[in-house]
Amino acid sequence: MQEKRQGKKQCPDCKELVGARSLKCKCGFPFWKYPVVSQQKQREEEKKRELPPITGRITISYPAGKCPIKLEELDEPTIREWIYRVLDYGIYNNRNYTIDAIIYFVREFYPTYTSEFQDAKRTIIGILCGQQDEGNSREMLEV
Numbered sequence: 001m002q003e004k005r006q007g008k009k010q011c012p013d014c015k016e017l018v019g020a021r022s023l024k025c026k027c028g029f030p031f032w033k034y035p036v037v038s039q040q041k042q043r044e045e046e047k048k049r050e051l052p053p054i055t056g057r058i059t060i061s062y063p064a065g066k067c068p069i070k071l072e073e074l075d076e077p078t079i080r081e082w083i084y085r086v087l088d089y090g091i092y093n094n095r096n097y098t099i100d101a102i103i104y105f106v107r108e109f110y111p112t113y114t115s116e117f118q119d120a121k122r123t124i125i126g127i128l129c130g131q132q133d134e135g136n137s138r139e140m141l142e143v
């Protein structure tokens with residue numbers, strides 16, 4: 001059905017769909033005089049208009065608010081999962097958290113003087129900077 005509509009244009013006079021290349025409608029409307037945009041083109045134009053405005057994401061190095069996701073454990077998989085959830089949350093809220101921001105968030109759960117904090121920091125750096133082949137984490141952090 002859809003293919004049939006492609007390459008059609010609507011006659012502004014009788015509203016009939018005619019071939020995009022037709023020069024004249026059955027009703028006599030002269031397309032050669034008043035070119036009409038094809039339905040396909042029209043739909044594309046409408047879609048373009050519906051797109052949300054492009055807004056830049058804000059880069060956050062030192063987040064002001066609370067960490068949106070609780071860091072439950074300090075093992076590598078948990079931290080990895082937590083980082084991705086924090087980054088996802090940031091993207092959803094138009095924010096790019098830098099690695100500094102991620103580490104900053106850890107302070108909420110472990111004070112900076114604790115060995116837990118240092119361990120978590122090392123793990124985060126390892127996940128986000130150490131393993132080049134481990135996915136897009138680096139890219140996600142860069143603006």
Ligand SMILES: [Zn+2]
Nearest residue numbers: 011014025027
């Ligand atoms: Zn017509």
